[in-house]
Amino acid sequence: MRRWLVTIVVLVGLVMTACGRASQPTVQPPVGGETVTGVAASRLVVVASLPILASMVKAVGGELVEVSAVMPGGADPHTYQPTPRDVATLAEAQVVVYNGGELDPWMERQLEAVRSKAKVIVLSEGLKPPEGVAVEEERVLGTPEPEHDEEHGINPHFWLDPDFAVIYIDRITAGLVEADPAHAELYRANAARYIDEIRNFDTWAKEQIATIPPERRKLVTFHNAFPYFAAHYGLELVGVVVLSPGREPSPQEVAQLVARIRAEGVPAIFVEPQFNPKLAQTIAQEAGVRVLELYSDAAPAGMDYLAMMRQNVTNVVEGLRG
């Protein structure tokens, strides 16, 4: 009897999930990409977990790949639930690209479910935080360090540090070359050009950050996506609004954050488009600081990796320079 009940509950849940999401678009067009032309049949079919990672694949693959993202733009990957259509998309992929770690764990589960034979590229696999970077949310707020093992507890947002973005591009390139060796030279040439662009961006970004007075280089973000970005650009990560994805802070935690923003003289706090900005606006109001936007896991439709990074640096400078 009990087992039947469980089965029925599970079935109803599945039907509800399917219905509730049926109208939602599940496959995003390539970010900043071109429309598919007559040569589509010969293109390598690549599926990435997030639009921002798909934009990196597009930069390397160009016209040789047909790339899409499982997660729609503007969603939060940490709490994303793949739909039946996502699973079907993944089943057809020749190459699959995802970040790994605690960002998009649903990709690994779905790949197993469809018994995918695709070439899989896990962009953050084996990456370690740079020395001295505090990556745990709890440490940012000064509470004891949580239990830490190799797979869990490592902050997955490596791509927001351009040095790690170069590693992502190298890994995408190696994967595409392996899947489509006939076009190896083209992939490598595209990658070299894109890495040059990342380096040029980074030089510009450092010049921009240098215009912020040192005592104002203090960052408070919505979720803990920016420890590597902050470390790379010499910003002090003073706090985050949401300690872990999907968990609202307690009133006491909010009060502590407001107190820290005031005590440290943090000039502004940053929201992200995939989250409701209300809480951050309340905190900013209480602390008497500005609210601006940063992009991490989600960027506006059509915005590729480098455009997103330029916008982030522009907004940080606007918010902190004074």
Ligand SMILES: [Zn+2]
């Ligand atoms: Zn995130």
